[in-house]
Amino acid sequence: MLELKNIDFAVKEEDGKKATKILSDISLTFPEKSITVITGQNGSGKSTLVKLITGLEKPTRGSIIYNGRDITALSMTERAKLGFTTAFQQPVRFKGITVKKLLDIASGRQSNLGQLCEYLSQVGLCARNYIDRDLDGSLSGGEAKRIELAMAIAKGGDVFLLDEPEAGIDLWSFSDLTNLFSSLRDKTVLIVSHQSKIMEIADNIVLLDKESAPVTGSREEMMPLLEGRSGICAARKGV
Amino acid sequence: MEKLDIDLLMKIADLHGIPEGSYNIRKDGKCLSRNSTSDIEILPKTDKDGIDIIVKAGVKGKSVHIPVILTAGDMLDKVYNDFYIGKGADVTIIAGCGIHNDTCGESRHDGIHTFYLEEGCNVKYIERHYGEGNPEGKKEFTPLTKVYVKKNAHFYMESTQLGGVTYTDRLTTATVYTNGKFTVREKLLTDNNEKAITRFKVKLVGKDSTAEVVSRSVARGNSYQSFISDMVGKNRSFGHVECDSILLDNARILSTPRIDAVSPEASLVHEAAVGKIAGEQLSKLMTLGLTEKEAEDTIIKGYLN
Numbered sequence: 004m005l006e007l008k009n010i011d012f013a014v015k016e017e018d019g020k021k022a023t024k025i026l027s028d029i030s031l032t033f034p035e036k037s038i039t040v041i042t043g044q045n046g047s048g049k050s051t052l053v054k055l056i057t058g059l060e061k062p063t064r065g066s067i068i069y070n071g072r073d074i075t076a077l078s079m080t081e082r083a084k085l086g087f088t089t090a091f092q093q094p095v096r097f098k099g100i101t102v103k104k105l106l107d108i109a110s111g112r113q114s115n116l117g118q119l120c121e122y123l124s125q126v127g128l129c130a131r132n133y134i135d136r137d138l139d140g141s142l143s144g145g146e147a148k149r150i151e152l153a154m155a156i157a158k159g160g161d162v163f164l165l166d167e168p169e170a171g172i173d174l175w176s177f178s179d180l181t182n183l184f185s186s187l188r189d190k191t192v193l194i195v196s197h198q199s200k201i202m203e204i205a206d207n208i209v210l211l212d213k214e215s216a217p218v219t220g221s222r223e224e225m226m227p228l229l230e231g232r233s234g235i236c237a238a239r240k241g242v
Numbered sequence: 243m244e245k246l247d248i249d250l251l252m253k254i255a256d257l258h259g260i261p262e263g264s265y266n267i268r269k270d271g272k273c274l275s276r277n278s279t280s281d282i283e284i285l286p287k288t289d290k291d292g293i294d295i296i297v298k299a300g301v302k303g304k305s306v307h308i309p310v311i312l313t314a315g316d317m318l319d320k321v322y323n324d325f326y327i328g329k330g331a332d333v334t335i336i337a338g339c340g341i342h343n344d345t346c347g348e349s350r351h352d353g354i355h356t357f358y359l360e361e362g363c364n365v366k367y368i369e370r371h372y373g374e375g376n377p378e379g380k381k382e383f384t385p386l387t388k389v390y391v392k393k394n395a396h397f398y399m400e401s402t403q404l405g406g407v408t409y410t411d412r413l414t415t416a417t418v419y420t421n422g423k424f425t426v427r428e429k430l431l432t433d434n435n436e437k438a439i440t441r442f443k444v445k446l447v448g449k450d451s452t453a454e455v456v457s458r459s460v461a462r463g464n465s466y467q468s469f470i471s472d473m474v475g476k477n478r479s480f481g482h483v484e485c486d487s488i489l490l491d492n493a494r495i496l497s498t499p500r501i502d503a504v505s506p507e508a509s510l511v512h513e514a515a516v517g518k519i520a521g522e523q524l525s526k527l528m529t530l531g532l533t534e535k536e537a538e539d540t541i542i543k544g545y546l547n
Contacts, residue, residue, distance in 0.1 A: 080532065083531040091522075098545055
């Protein structure tokens with residue numbers, strides 16, 4: 004189980020004096036063997052939450068507990084080795100590093116074509132067309148995004164943090180993607196998303212809001228509240 | 243050959259010993275071994291130190307090795323090599339120089355290379371520079387490479403310096419005629435107090451001539467790099483210069499572009515980017531389980547791959 008306890012996160016303004024709070028007193032629990040979708044308006048701190056759990060950012064207050072252990076001070080590397088696997092919202096490009104090399108780093112072994120095919124076919128790519136290509140600007144946004152997800156699959160782990168994994172991916176591939184995410188249900192899965200098709204596979208939904216505490220509940224409880232903009236307002240008022 | 247010679251040849255030319263075909267191996271200012279073939283003839287110069295490499299017209303898929311090694315220390319080796327590439331030939335030339343300097347003094351190699359490419363020929367020129375030995379000793383290279391690319395010919399140059407060279411100041415000039423092509427891929431790594439200056443002067447004189455100079459470099463420690471390119475488009479032509487560099491520690495990189503479209507139909511582009519490794523690249527690799535140091539090494543290795 005993954006728990007966030009009383010998390011605050013603030014960033015300093017350019018003048019270095021004032022600080023802007025992005026997250027304030029957030030306490031959430033993500034049970035294992037379940038998919039939790041985190042949603043909310045732009046600027047509500049969804050991606051920040053992922054960065055805090057990944058270790059890319061450190062909270063200004065509060066703690067992150069994983070299976071009873073306080074991991075707040077652990078580095079990204081240590082968390083990755085502990086079983087945390089992240090797919091970023093914006094795929095990172097590397098000049099001169101091939102897709103194969105990155106998948107090998109992710110899996111921690113030298114994969115053969117069959118294994119590479121297994122990772123890439125799950126995100127709708129043919130391995131032969133990609134493994135020798137650099138993950139650089141020559142790939143489209145959708146291709147880079149799929150490879151970002153393939154790296155997460157290749158790495159494996161126990162806690163999957165997927166930040167808007169559907170962004171930039173064509174709509175007709177959605178069902179394959181949702182099937183892929185569903186196949187991770189035996190892990191602890193957090194997906195940041197606005198898409199109703201992604202929410203449909205969620206066990207739980209967290210609605211983040213800049214102004215008030217997060218609203219959480221099962222998909223059945225949350226979906227009616229999230230239908231349309233007024234729904235989001237209603238959910239907020241219902242707290 | 244001694245073991246040291248073989249090690250150096252391996253590093254600069256992937257040679258395990260004497261190569262097949264045409265070759266000229268130079269050691270400490272003297273010819274160690276030479277072989278000519280009917281396709282590629284190597285003749286010693288009579289007026290100065292150096293060789294003429296003559297590739298016959300129409301020769302396809304052949305290669306010639308002309309490595310230089312300096313192991314004596316405290317010496318200056320200056321050599322003039324001229325390459326005459328016949329019409330329609332397609333060859334690979336593997337050059338490069340390795341210096342092993344165990345002294346505290348200066349070891350320097352000045353390679354003055356001139357390439358004359360006849361019409362329709364294709365040349366791949368691979369040059370690696372490498373230095374090792376006493377850290378106090380100087381290992382220096384000041385090569386001058388002049389290239390003349392005639393109609394429909396293509397000169398492709400791969401220039402690599404990945405360590406141990408304390409000082410280099412290299413100048414490469416090219417004159418490209420009708421529909422000719424000049425391509426450079428430079429890879430450079432400097433560390434400690436090393437200094438590297440690379441200069442390119444390209445004249446696109448023929449109609450539809452093209453040039454592409456792409457330099458990727460990494461500067462670490464207290465090293466200094468200067469990249470200077472000067473491209474002139476005198477006809478309907480296309481030129482592209484790209485200087486991409488990663489800075490680490492206290493290193494410094496100066497990039498100076500000059501593009502001169504003399505002809506209104508010339509299209510010339512210069513791109514340059516100098517900066518640290520992007521934080522997001524390190525983060526991504528760390529979320530895959532690498533330490534920060536491992537991530538940095540992976541990025542640099544890939545970048546200079």
